[in-house]
Amino acid sequence: MWASTRRGRQTARRAAVAVTVAALTALTACGSDSGDKKDGADKAAQGDKASGGTAQLDFWGWNPAYEKAVSAFNASHPDIRVSYNKVEPGSKGGYAKMLAAVKANNAPCLAQMGYETLPSFLVEGALQDVDKEASAVKAKYSAGAWSQMSVAGKTYGIPVDTGPVAMFYRTDVFAKHNLTPPKTWDEFARQADTVHAADPSVAYSAFGGNDPWWYAGMAWQNGGSWFKPEGETWKVSMTEPGTQKVTQYWQQLLDKKAVSSDPTFTPDWYKRFGDGSVASYVGPVWFTALLEENAKDAAGKWAVAPMPQWDAGGKVTGNIGGSGTAVLKGCKNTKAAVAFADWMSSDPASLTTLVKDAGIYPAATAGATLDAMQQPSAYFGNAKIYDIFKDSAAQAPTGWQWGPTMTQVSADLTDRVGKAGAGNGKLADALTGVQGTTIKAIQDKGLKAAAG
Amino acid sequence: MFLAPFGVLFAAMYAVPVGYAIVESLHKMQRSGLGLTPPKRVYAGFENYTKALHDDALWHGVGRVLLFGAIQVPVMLGLALVLALLLDAKSARLKGFFRTAYFLPYAIPGVVATILWAFLYMPRSSPVVSMLDAVGLPSDFLGEDAVLWSIANVVTWTWTGYNMLVIYSALQAIPQELYEAAELDGCGPWRTAWRIKVPLVAPAIALTTVFSVIGTLQLYTEPRVLRPLTSSLDADYTPIMSAYHKAVENNDYGQGAAVSVLLALGTCVLSFAVLKISARLTNGRSSL
Numbered sequence: 094m095w096a097s098t099r100r101g102r103q104t105a106r107r108a109a110v111a112v113t114v115a116a117l118t119a120l121t122a123c124g125s126d127s128g129d130k131k132d133g134a135d136k137a138a139q140g141d142k143a144s145g146g147t148a149q150l151d152f153w154g155w156n157p158a159y160e161k162a163v164s165a166f167n168a169s170h171p172d173i174r175v176s177y178n179k180v181e182p183g184s185k186g187g188y189a190k191m192l193a194a195v196k197a198n199n200a201p202c203l204a205q206m207g208y209e210t211l212p213s214f215l216v217e218g219a220l221q222d223v224d225k226e227a228s229a230v231k232a233k234y235s236a237g238a239w240s241q242m243s244v245a246g247k248t249y250g251i252p253v254d255t256g257p258v259a260m261f262y263r264t265d266v267f268a269k270h271n272l273t274p275p276k277t278w279d280e281f282a283r284q285a286d287t288v289h290a291a292d293p294s295v296a297y298s299a300f301g302g303n304d305p306w307w308y309a310g311m312a313w314q315n316g317g318s319w320f321k322p323e324g325e326t327w328k329v330s331m332t333e334p335g336t337q338k339v340t341q342y343w344q345q346l347l348d349k350k351a352v353s354s355d356p357t358f359t360p361d362w363y364k365r366f367g368d369g370s371v372a373s374y375v376g377p378v379w380f381t382a383l384l385e386e387n388a389k390d391a392a393g394k395w396a397v398a399p400m401p402q403w404d405a406g407g408k409v410t411g412n413i414g415g416s417g418t419a420v421l422k423g424c425k426n427t428k429a430a431v432a433f434a435d436w437m438s439s440d441p442a443s444l445t446t447l448v449k450d451a452g453i454y455p456a457a458t459a460g461a462t463l464d465a466m467q468q469p470s471a472y473f474g475n476a477k478i479y480d481i482f483k484d485s486a487a488q489a490p491t492g493w494q495w496g497p498t499m500t501q502v503s504a505d506l507t508d509r510v511g512k513a514g515a516g517n518g519k520l521a522d523a524l525t526g527v528q529g530t531t532i533k534a535i536q537d538k539g540l541k542a543a544a545g
Numbered sequence: 546m547f548l549a550p551f552g553v554l555f556a557a558m559y560a561v562p563v564g565y566a567i568v569e570s571l572h573k574m575q576r577s578g579l580g581l582t583p584p585k586r587v588y589a590g591f592e593n594y595t596k597a598l599h600d601d602a603l604w605h606g607v608g609r610v611l612l613f614g615a616i617q618v619p620v621m622l623g624l625a626l627v628l629a630l631l632l633d634a635k636s637a638r639l640k641g642f643f644r645t646a647y648f649l650p651y652a653i654p655g656v657v658a659t660i661l662w663a664f665l666y667m668p669r670s671s672p673v674v675s676m677l678d679a680v681g682l683p684s685d686f687l688g689e690d691a692v693l694w695s696i697a698n699v700v701t702w703t704w705t706g707y708n709m710l711v712i713y714s715a716l717q718a719i720p721q722e723l724y725e726a727a728e729l730d731g732c733g734p735w736r737t738a739w740r741i742k743v744p745l746v747a748p749a750i751a752l753t754t755v756f757s758v759i760g761t762l763q764l765y766t767e768p769r770v771l772r773p774l775t776s777s778l779d780a781d782y783t784p785i786m787s788a789y790h791k792a793v794e795n796n797d798y799g800q801g802a803a804v805s806v807l808l809a810l811g812t813c814v815l816s817f818a819v820l821k822i823s824a825r826l827t828n829g830r831s832s833l
Contacts, residue, residue: 218584
């Protein structure tokens with residue numbers, strides 16, 4: 094199994110990364126058991142402290158820029174030694190591997206974790222609370238991001254980045270049709286009609302329906318929250334009024350075929366961003382790095398504008414993704430773990446690396462004044478794109494709450510919203526369906542759940 | 546005593562994992578309140594099995610792979626038999642080359658094979674799709690209706706050569722005298738193939754059938770690799786994907802284990818049924 098995994102990596106071209114990564118997910122998740130066990134044995138032998146009085150920490154994540162941050166940390170902190178292990182992106186297998194490792198008692202101390210998944214890990218009993226160690230550094234982080242690493246008043250790690258949303262658009266296509274970036278969603282829909290009428294082969298924008306957190310990000314902007322702990326019961330409301338409005342809006346655009354509904358993050362998808370057959374995308378800050386890497390030829394043709402608004406003159410945005418460094422169950426040296434996680438999320442040199450290489454938006458408030466965030470971006474026609482994300486980050490509503498079974502929600506949203514986006518069924522039915530499967534999944538866990 | 550090495554290996558490689566899966570399938574995690582405190586593992590009896598048997602999505606997956614097998618296995622084995630007979634024919638040239646060429650896809654790992662085919666299936670990147678478009682045959686290989694057969698194509702491509710080789714080896718084992726006798730009796734090449742060769746390799750065909758049926762029920766790699774590229778493939782598209790989805794994505798190992806155990810039982814029953822039927826068809830000549 095491992096042989097095929099390796100081989101897959103070497104053979105597939107760079108453009109195929111999305112396919113490969115997804116493809117190998119399951120294999121790495123279940124195929125690496127023996128390797129994990131060995132790591133665990135080594136770790137047990139080392140104990141908390143190695144012979145030289147150095148604290149040993151394992152850290153699993155998928156952000157390629159973390160590797161650099163870790164080596165910088167090791168170079169400047171002789172008393173703590175962090176070893177970084179790259180795993181598949183969370184929902185593509187990384188989380189499964191982490192949960193399996195916790196179950197087998199050989200989990201790493203630290204793990205990269207999307208905010209949406211944190212409560213799910215808590216429900217599996219896979220997190221270690223670090224209130225005591227973390228409270229000293231709390232003031233460094235934006236309140237919104239900090240709250241995403243906490244559940245019911247307890248903190249389980251340090252936030253790294255948030256995913257403020259803006260609108261990416263092709264300047265050449267917009268110029269051709271005499272368009273300026275839309276201020277409102279109404280204008281967005283009108284422009285979509287204009288472009289579709291003029292040239293049906295060009296999609297005005299891309300519906301990211303099979304990316305569950307994209308859909309959540311759109312709902313996030315409109316004031317809804319899909320989950321709410323009420324007493325002892327999880328309330329699930331993917332059909333609340335705010336989300337419904339978003340659902341009906343995108344349904345109309347899809348019905349008119351004015352937006353593309355291709356599966357996201359595939360080679361095909363990026364191809365359209367490169368050749369201009371998709372003219373815009375409402376997406377998160379980290380999409381800047383993906384666009385740069387996967388649509389190299391389109392350098393200078395993409396620009397960034399603020400997220401369209403539901404009300405003219407409104408200033409509300411959404412959030413897509415963002416993650417923190419969580420402390421997993423069984424971590425013995427939580428002090429060193431928090432020290433490293435805090436350093437990676439707030440040290441200026443570390444943040445500069447993460448901003449430049451991974452396009453993150455720092456959760457640390459000092460990150461906003463970072464030099465790297467003032468620099469013009471060559472790919473985006475030398476515009477200072479981070480100014481827009483800075484505004485967006487400040488405008489995202491903070492009340493959003495995630496549920497206890499997000500890996501299931503992720504799979505179900507991907508399946509059902511993806512299908513509806515492709516024209517098989519309606520979005521509203523998809524959302525109602527996922528709400529049903531989610532309530533059932535929470536109940537299957539032995540917890541109380543209800544619609545509302 | 547002499548059985549000890551086998552016994553140890555059997556226990557480590559087979560009995561322990563199966564036993565573990567059965568134990569897991571009889572347990573569940575118990576939580577309380579909002580679930581914010583660590584869960585407890587408790588005995589669940591047959592609850593996981595009852596749940597699995599009432600899972601519509603799982604049954605759909607089973608139906609899907611059965612339909613898949615009913616079409617794909619005969620097509621693949623038919624091709625394998627024809628290719629083996631062609632290679633075995635007296636007039637065949639370049640036997641070594643063709644044998645290797647047909648067998649080659651089997652040497653390519655399933656994941657890689659599927660990625661290669663994925664590039665031919667993807668609507669915007671595929672030269673095949675654009676060629677078909679150009680001649681007025683728009684096609685969507687990853688669409689709801691087509692995707693199962695696109696997967697069948699990858700599986701057939703990968704496994705035909707392997708099955709051909711098994712049948713070909715059986716052909717090679719047929720004593721030469723039989724052919725001489727057939728020739729004396731006035732059998733042409735066609736008649737020889739149909740009346741002598743096919744009946745004599747029937748046990749090999751039965752064997753490949755059983756292997757293929759088992760493989761079909763375990764269909765996983767190809768749909769899993771194609772899943773991110775299309776909305777047509779659900780998380781529980783095949784029974785194995787369903788077991789994975791339950792155990793890993795829903796983090797319910799008990800459920801996943803129950804589905805796996807049921808699937809193993811089903812596979813056992815079905816392969817024995819296939820074995821019995823083929824044994825009867827080949828007049829008990831099956832050496833299995």
